[in-house]
Amino acid sequence: MKFFADTAEIEDIKDLAAIGLIDGVTTNPSLIMKSGRDFIEVTKEICGIVAGPVSAEVVALDHAGMMVEAEKLRKIADNVCIKVPLTLDGLKTCKALTSDGTMVNVTLCFSANQALLAAKAGATFVSPFVGRHDDNGFDGMQLISDIRMIYDNYDFETEILVASVRHGVHVLEAAKIGADVMTAPPSVIKGLVKHVLTDKGIEGFLADWAKTGQSI
Numbered sequence: 368m369k370f371f372a373d374t375a376e377i378e379d380i381k382d383l384a385a386i387g388l389i390d391g392v393t394t395n396p397s398l399i400m401k402s403g404r405d406f407i408e409v410t411k412e413i414c415g416i417v418a419g420p421v422s423a424e425v426v427a428l429d430h431a432g433m434m435v436e437a438e439k440l441r442k443i444a445d446n447v448c449i450k451v452p453l454t455l456d457g458l459k460t461c462k463a464l465t466s467d468g469t470m471v472n473v474t475l476c477f478s479a480n481q482a483l484l485a486a487k488a489g490a491t492f493v494s495p496f497v498g499r500h501d502d503n504g505f506d507g508m509q510l511i512s513d514i515r516m517i518y519d520n521y522d523f524e525t526e527i528l529v530a531s532v533r534h535g536v537h538v539l540e541a542a543k544i545g546a547d548v549m550t551a552p553p554s555v556i557k558g559l560v561k562h563v564l565t566d567k568g569i570e571g572f573l574a575d576w577a578k579t580g581q582s583i
Contacts, residue, residue, distance in 0.1 A: 368542045369419070371550035373530070375402040375409050379553040380416050391419030393472070393494075393530070393550040395450070396426060407443060414444035420492075422472045424450035425460075433460040441469050448472050448491060453481050458488040465489035472528065477505075479513040486523040492548065497541070498531035507531075508540045515545050535559050 369390040372383050375398040383389045392413050399406050410423045423443070425436040433456060437449045441464075448470035451457035461471045465488075472492040473485040477500055485493040495514060497507025514527055526547035532538060532555055541549050 368546060369548040370556060371419075371422075371528070371548055372556065373398070373532070373550040373552050375399050375404070375413070376553070377402075377409070377412055377416070380413055383553055383556060384416055388556055389417060389419075391421060391446075391448075391548070391550075392417055393422040393450070393528075395422075395424050395474075407439075410440070410447065411443050414446050417446070419446060420448040420470055420472070421446055422448045422450040422474075422492075424474065428452075428454070428456065430456040430459045430463075433457065434463065437464055437469070446470075450474050450494075453485060453493075458484055461485065461488040461490050465491065474530070477510070479510060479517055482514040482525075482527075483517055486518060486521075486525040490525045492526050492528040494528045494530040494550070496531035497529055497537055498533040500531070501533075507537070508544065511541055511544050511546055 370388055371391040371393050372380055372389045373393045375394045380392060402409055414421045423440045425433045427433045427436050433451060440449055441447050449464055450472045451460050453473050453476050461473055464471050470491040472494055473490040474494040476482050476493050476495040482493045482495060495510050500507035500510055511529055528548040528550060529541040529546045530550050532549055532551035535558060538549055538559060
């Protein structure tokens, strides 16, 4: 499963990239706002750090407006992936862009039927929001499982990009189901390394090593 970082914070992206933990980045208007930087500028910088897809989201709601914005965004770098909402206009834009060779991430997916539409429109990625789904009384992981089954039934090439990931259990379950990608905040990705037994093991080894009086 590929890991994308869901952030617009440059230092966090550099840190994760240096460890080799991320294959791409997803951004959205809220994350850009939190970064306090110019949208085009920060997207260009991110594209220079990671070789994989960098999702940059349009804000227009109509097809014509989305196409105008997408044209500007895809000029930033070759690895820009245009992010569009899962609406009829968004799907129309998706079809137009992917037919022209541009990567598209169809976002704000909350049902398997929506994911089916995204695949039919030729989406590169579809982003089901598991955390928000859970918040509203539904089973986010069941959604991922349903989408996986449907895509496998018809050999759709659209990749399932699990979004709104809140914790390590979301990552684990998504991987077990067979999601193609998951995107999460840097804190969640880094948190996957933590385990109390690992910490205790290190403490024990260091204590025994200190008793030898040796150094490396």
